[in-house]
Amino acid sequence: MEAGAVTTAGTTDRYLLRGVAPLGGERVDMLLAGGVIERIAPEGTLWSDGDAQVVDGAGLVALPGLVDLHTHLREPGREDAETIRSGTRAAAAGGFTAVHAMANTTPVQDTAGVVEQVWRIGAEAGWVDVRPVGAVTVGLDGEHLAELGSMAHSAARVRVFSDDGRCVSDPILMRRALEYVKAFDGVVAQHAQEPRLTEGAQMNEGVVSAEIGLAGWPAVAEEAIIARDVLLAEHVGSRLHVCHLSTAGSVDLVRWAKGRGIDVTAEVTPHHLLLTDDLARGYDPRYKVNPPLRTAADVEAVREGLADGTIDVVATDHAPHTREDKDCEWAAAAFGMTGLETALSVVQHTMVDTGRMTWVDVARVLSSTPARIGRIDTGPHAHGRPLDVGEPANITLVDPSAVRTVVPTEQHTASANSPFGGRELPGRVVATFLRGRATVLDGAPVDGGGAS
Numbered sequence: 140m141e142a143g144a145v146t147t148a149g150t151t152d153r154y155l156l157r158g159v160a161p162l163g164g165e166r167v168d169m170l171l172a173g174g175v176i177e178r179i180a181p182e183g184t185l186w187s188d189g190d191a192q193v194v195d196g197a198g199l200v201a202l203p204g205l206v207d208l209h210t211h212l213r214e215p216g217r218e219d220a221e222t223i224r225s226g227t228r229a230a231a232a233g234g235f236t237a238v239h240a241m242a243n244t245t246p247v248q249d250t251a252g253v254v255e256q257v258w259r260i261g262a263e264a265g266w267v268d269v270r271p272v273g274a275v276t277v278g279l280d281g282e283h284l285a286e287l288g289s290m291a292h293s294a295a296r297v298r299v300f301s302d303d304g305r306c307v308s309d310p311i312l313m314r315r316a317l318e319y320v321k322a323f324d325g326v327v328a329q330h331a332q333e334p335r336l337t338e339g340a341q342m343n344e345g346v347v348s349a350e351i352g353l354a355g356w357p358a359v360a361e362e363a364i365i366a367r368d369v370l371l372a373e374h375v376g377s378r379l380h381v382c383h384l385s386t387a388g389s390v391d392l393v394r395w396a397k398g399r400g401i402d403v404t405a406e407v408t409p410h411h412l413l414l415t416d417d418l419a420r421g422y423d424p425r426y427k428v429n430p431p432l433r434t435a436a437d438v439e440a441v442r443e444g445l446a447d448g449t450i451d452v453v454a455t456d457h458a459p460h461t462r463e464d465k466d467c468e469w470a471a472a473a474f475g476m477t478g479l480e481t482a483l484s485v486v487q488h489t490m491v492d493t494g495r496m497t498w499v500d501v502a503r504v505l506s507s508t509p510a511r512i513g514r515i516d517t518g519p520h521a522h523g524r525p526l527d528v529g530e531p532a533n534i535t536l537v538d539p540s541a542v543r544t545v546v547p548t549e550q551h552t553a554s555a556n557s558p559f560g561g562r563e564l565p566g567r568v569v570a571t572f573l574r575g576r577a578t579v580l581d582g583a584p585v586d587g588g589g590a591s
């Protein structure tokens with residue numbers, strides 16, 4: 140029988156996960172009921188009382204539900220590329236139980252009204268918990284601070300603020316934002332891109348850009364902003380998060396800042412862990428992304444930084460785009476790639492299967508640390524918690540021995556701009572549980588599972 144097959148029908152709020160391997164531990168049976176982990180016992184000792192669905196977990200790793208700090212859901216405004224419903228369904232398929240929805244929508248998520256709308260639509264869809272990110276500046280204009288406090292105190296309880304897609308390049312505004320978020324334990328997530336150094340830039344500045352004649356984007360454009368921002372965070376005693384860090388020099392700067400005790404965290408995307416700027420040679424806009432794919436030396440440095448804890452989390456930067464925006468010549472194409480449904484496989488491939496990280500580390504970088512940075516690690520709706528009795532049953536079951544070829548058109552996201560199409564990747568998400576309710580079973584979203 141295939142691992143993960145549901146063998147006994149039952150009600151949908153009680154699941155018996157039989158023989159799953161929680162992190163670093165012996166195989167156990169786990170009973171999910173009432174939205175929490177009700178019991179954990181040695182394998183073969185828990186039996187369904189007839190009203191629990193049994194999931195055969197033999198060979199599966201049980202992870203705390205994954206948390207993405209950086210997702211673009213595109214609603215409101217670009218529902219042709221993704222909706223909150225399609226994006227969160229894709230997230231569940233990728234093993235996520237919570238995502239942070241970036242603010243660069245239309246209208247921008249810069250008021251309590253817009254963030255509450257995104258949060259409410261996410262809750263109604265019921266696939267994952269949607270945590271809206273609030274814009275730092277009004278309309279992402281980079282000039283006027285948005286009302287961060289009203290977003291923080293809204294029903295959406297925003298804690299992460301970002302103008303992602305654009306850099307908060309004005310140092311005075313960045314300073315004020317860092318000071319402002321302290322009042323509600325928030326964090327400013329910076330898209331580090333010095334705008335003057337990247338005017339017209341199309342790809343990484345280096346050997347390849349010179350050869351193929353595309354305008355280059357120097358590593359220093361990212362590093363200069365990170366250097367400035369860690370010093371600002373130190374100066375005002377606030378919390379900074381660096382989005383999609385991509386260069387070896389950025390890793391060094393974050394390592395230095397942490398060594399000084401500066402309150403900074405950083406993320407790397409799956410694509411920057413695996414792909415290099417060599418891919419731009421074919422002028423295929425699937426590989427056009429912000430920040431750009433870098434060199435093999437940068438890939439090595441971000442892997443090392445993730446393994447040694449300098450980089451805190453892997454975040455997808457899932458950036459869906461329509462065919463019209465992506466199937467065109469390189470210079471005209473939009474920046475961005477999808478990632479929710481391949482993130483765990485890429486992390487397994489680049490970090491676990493290479494011996495650099497264990498599954499315990501994977502749970503840290505894809506669940507507990509992003510939950511802590513987003514301040515969703517406590518309470519009944521907590522994510523990233525250890526899989527213990529009484530904790531919310533947010534669980535992802537992975538089959539690490541599975542191998543699959545990525546077919547973008549078969550994914551659940553509404554857009555097909557995956558850079559991994561045609562690649563063979565290890566690992567498969569077999570099941571995802573959100574507060575004890577299955578959102579994914581047998582590797583497929585449970586449609587009609589509905590909101591809780």
Ligand SMILES: NC(=O)N[C@@H](CC(=O)O)C(=O)O
Pocket residue numbers: 211243303304305330427428429430456458459474475476
């Ligand atoms: N990463 C990208 O290339 N694009 C993102 C914006 C961003 O993350 O900067 C998008 O919104 O499309």
Ligand SMILES: [Zn+2]
Pocket residue numbers: 303304305330382383429430
């Ligand atoms: Zn960005």
Ligand SMILES: [Zn+2]
Pocket residue numbers: 209211241303304456458
């Ligand atoms: Zn982004």
